[in-house]
Amino acid sequence: MFSCKEIGGLMDDYLSGELSPEERELFINHISGGKVCKRKTAFEEAFDHDLRSLPPFTPDMSLVRKVQNKVSGYHKEAETPVFSLFQENQRLFFNSGLAVIVVLLLALNVNFYVFMSRNSVQNNFAGQPKPAGERTVLQPVKFVLDVPDARESSTHSVAVVGDFNGWDPGKNKMEYDKKTDAWVLNLELKPGIYDYMYVINDKIWVADPNAGKLRDDGFGGQNSVLEL
Amino acid sequence: MADHDDDVLLVRECLRGDNNAFCKLVDKYKVPVYNLAYRMLQSEEEAEDAFQEAFFKAYKSLDKYKLKYSFFTWLYTVTLNICRNRLKKKRRYFVFSINEPLSDDNKLTWQIADTDMAPDVLLERRSDMSLINAAVQSLPDKYRAVIILRYLEDMPYQEIAEIVKLPLGTVKTQIHRGRRLMREYIKGERGGTNDV
Numbered sequence: 001m002f003s004c005k006e007i008g009g010l011m012d013d014y015l016s017g018e019l020s021p022e023e024r025e026l027f028i029n030h031i032s033g034g035k036v037c038k039r040k041t042a043f044e045e046a047f048d049h050d051l052r053s054l055p056p057f058t059p060d061m062s063l064v065r066k067v068q069n070k071v072s073g074y075h076k077e078a079e080t081p082v083f084s085l086f087q088e089n090q091r092l093f094f095n096s097g098l099a100v101i102v103v104l105l106l107a108l109n110v111n112f113y114v115f116m117s118r119n120s121v122q123n124n125f126a127g128q129p130k131p132a133g134e135r136t137v138l139q140p141v142k143f144v145l146d147v148p149d150a151r152e153s154s155t156h157s158v159a160v161v162g163d164f165n166g167w168d169p170g171k172n173k174m175e176y177d178k179k180t181d182a183w184v185l186n187l188e189l190k191p192g193i194y195d196y197m198y199v200i201n202d203k204i205w206v207a208d209p210n211a212g213k214l215r216d217d218g219f220g221g222q223n224s225v226l227e228l
Numbered sequence: 229m230a231d232h233d234d235d236v237l238l239v240r241e242c243l244r245g246d247n248n249a250f251c252k253l254v255d256k257y258k259v260p261v262y263n264l265a266y267r268m269l270q271s272e273e274e275a276e277d278a279f280q281e282a283f284f285k286a287y288k289s290l291d292k293y294k295l296k297y298s299f300f301t302w303l304y305t306v307t308l309n310i311c312r313n314r315l316k317k318k319r320r321y322f323v324f325s326i327n328e329p330l331s332d333d334n335k336l337t338w339q340i341a342d343t344d345m346a347p348d349v350l351l352e353r354r355s356d357m358s359l360i361n362a363a364v365q366s367l368p369d370k371y372r373a374v375i376i377l378r379y380l381e382d383m384p385y386q387e388i389a390e391i392v393k394l395p396l397g398t399v400k401t402q403i404h405r406g407r408r409l410m411r412e413y414i415k416g417e418r419g420g421t422n423d424v
Binding site: 012047048050051052053054056057058059063064066067068070071072074167 | 247248250251254255258259260262263266267275276279280281283284287288356357360361364375379380382400403404407410411
């Protein structure tokens with residue numbers, strides 16, 4: 001026979017159907033003979049039932065589609081041909097996996113300017129008075145991606161994706177500047193630490209090799225890190 | 229097992245370059261992933277961010293997923309880790325009350341199966357469900373995670389142990405303590421009575 005204390009300890013297993021047939025019989029015999037244990041068991045059964053009946057929170061379909069669109073437009077770097085970014089005479093470097101990485105780092109001469117000092121931020125906002133006591137000052141950030149061999153003909157779009165825009169390649173498209181032959185984007189971000197990457201032609205995701213810091217994304221890849 | 233085989237098939241198609249296969253996995257697991265994120269983070273905005281991050285991380289690291297394991301378990305592990313990291317970051321800035329129920333009650337649509345209930349009974353029943361929901365949300369993170377997996381996702385103890393990376397005995401203990409804390413919460417809210 002089980003004691004009332006033992007019954008309490010076996011309650012979870014009873015409710016989960018994990019008691020052996022013998023234990024279950026002893027359990028039921030016990031609660032049948034005592035009002036307190038019977039009442040406690042009834043409470044636990046009702047509680048268990050209600051807990052399992054809690055309705056789930058469901059995502060908006062727009063959110064689901066956003067993720068699906070993001071995945072549909074994504075191609076892993078290693079699987080994506082990047083020849084279109086380079087001149088014909090550079091293709092010989094692609095004979096090994098290592099060469100791919102080396103050439104990618106060299107070909108993407110990425111310049112990344114961050115105005116770090118608070119003074120320069122304030123200067124940039126000289127014409128926009130801030131309310132007294134405002135805590136968050138947006139920091140201007142200039143992303144410059146200089147790809148020497150990528151003219152508009154071979155690179156039709158470049159976007160910046162990161163923590164600040166939900167990794168959405170559709171949000172922050174860079175503009176091609178003919179004078180400097182580079183892709184440029186100015187943003188204003190709240191101070192903080194952001195992971196980011198570039199997306200070239202909506203397909204090729206690359207970390208910024210000239211970023212001050214790179215860090216593991218937890219799954220074998222690397223993100224660039226921006227500290228403001 | 230058929231479910232697992234279906235998932236493995238989709239994962240293989242995705243690894244061969246068919247991203248639509250992964251979109252099918254997103255569709256299949258959108259509710260449990262979002263539900264876990266929302267219940268752990270207790271904020272619609274945070275849950276949406278975690279939802280996106282979880283699926284995208286899973287996609288990016290699909291080649292590291294071992295096909296012999298359950299894809300759902302793996303995806304859940306990714307999601308839970310993201311939630312935990314976000315909670316850690318959150319705590320650096322402020323401490324939220326563990327007794328505070330979900331802020332966005334409009335998201336909840338209680339589905340009471342028995343529609344023949346009298347209006348007053350139905351109202352009382354909804355109140356019970358809200359209280360139980362608040363009890364779940366009142367739990368410390370480590371207990372809330374195992375309670376969600378056990379009762380809302382109906383997972384076996386062993387699978388939960390794999391996800392939270394704890395011994396089976398510890399998982400059982402946490403679930404037991406979580407239930408006790410919820411009972412105490414409900415008792416407190418009802419001014420001492422302990423009936424559901």
